[in-house]
Amino acid sequence: MNPRYFGDTRDLFKFDLIRHIMKSLPDMASFTFVPMLTETGGKDGQKKSVKKDLGQAFTAGKAGTQNRDLSALMERLQEIYSSLEYFTNVRSYFEREQIMTEIFYKIRFTRENRNHYFQKVIEKSPARSLVFLDPDTGLEESIPDEKHLHFSEVKSIHDNMDAGSILMICQHFPRVKREGYIRNRCSQLATLTGTSPVAITDNEIVFFLIAKNPKLKERMKNCIDSYADCYPDLNSCACA
Numbered sequence: 001m002n003p004r005y006f007g008d009t010r011d012l013f014k015f016d017l018i019r020h021i022m023k024s025l026p027d028m029a030s031f032t033f034v035p036m037l038t039e040t041g042g043k044d045g046q047k048k049s050v051k052k053d054l055g056q057a058f059t060a061g062k063a064g065t066q067n068r069d070l071s072a073l074m075e076r077l078q079e080i081y082s083s084l085e086y087f088t089n090v091r092s093y094f095e096r097e098q099i100m101t102e103i104f105y106k107i108r109f110t111r112e113n114r115n116h117y118f119q120k121v122i123e124k125s126p127a128r129s130l131v132f133l134d135p136d137t138g139l140e141e142s143i144p145d146e147k148h149l150h151f152s153e154v155k156s157i158h159d160n161m162d163a164g165s166i167l168m169i170c171q172h173f174p175r176v177k178r179e180g181y182i183r184n185r186c187s188q189l190a191t192l193t194g195t196s197p198v199a200i201t202d203n204e205i206v207f208f209l210i211a212k213n214p215k216l217k218e219r220m221k222n223c224i225d226s227y228a229d230c231y232p233d234l235n236s237c238a239c240a
Helices: 009-024 054-060 068-077 083-096 114-124 151-160 178-193 214-228
Strands: 030-034 101-103 129-133 138-140 148-150 166-172 198-201 205-211 235-238
Touching (some): 009 083, 009 166, 009 205, 009 214, 129 151, 151 166, 151 178
Antiparallel strands (some): 198 205, 198 235
């Protein structure tokens, strides 16, 4: 993720969805946030301005806007320039919701340190955790830069997580047809992990969720479907 976009509507969507998952699946022990934090293009404290579109999101009834406490936090986060302050506020929000939270934010994510970065994630991720990978852009099949998550990294984290955990991946849409893109990515992830993902999208970003345990996957699917039913711009699907 990029600090330029702290507190935008995508943050509102993803954090509200995560809250919904954790509340709907109470046997999940914790939320593990892997932000893959990149540079802003300037020094920390020199965040460039971005479009503040929360007002438009409320008017349109976009994902997360029913959560007033989180929406108020997003407005504050848009004014934050420090990565430390941002992640402290995010952790505090989830802890107020009684959700144990681990965030890997102390080092920037770069192409050069990515092997070390993901090894630390594997070593420190607890059992029965929602592990959320949040790259700046999304998955990359060939040679990833600091904005991308590689398929081999997804496989490594998936293979090392326990059967009670869920892997969640954020993907920004390229300029292609949405339905075909989601279907293709689902097929790739199913081949990679041996498990078909569940997907949810607002047609701007899509989240892929993978659970090894079939019973957990079914409960997760029901959870995602119920969240999608709350907002008119959301679509969910189980990628068979």
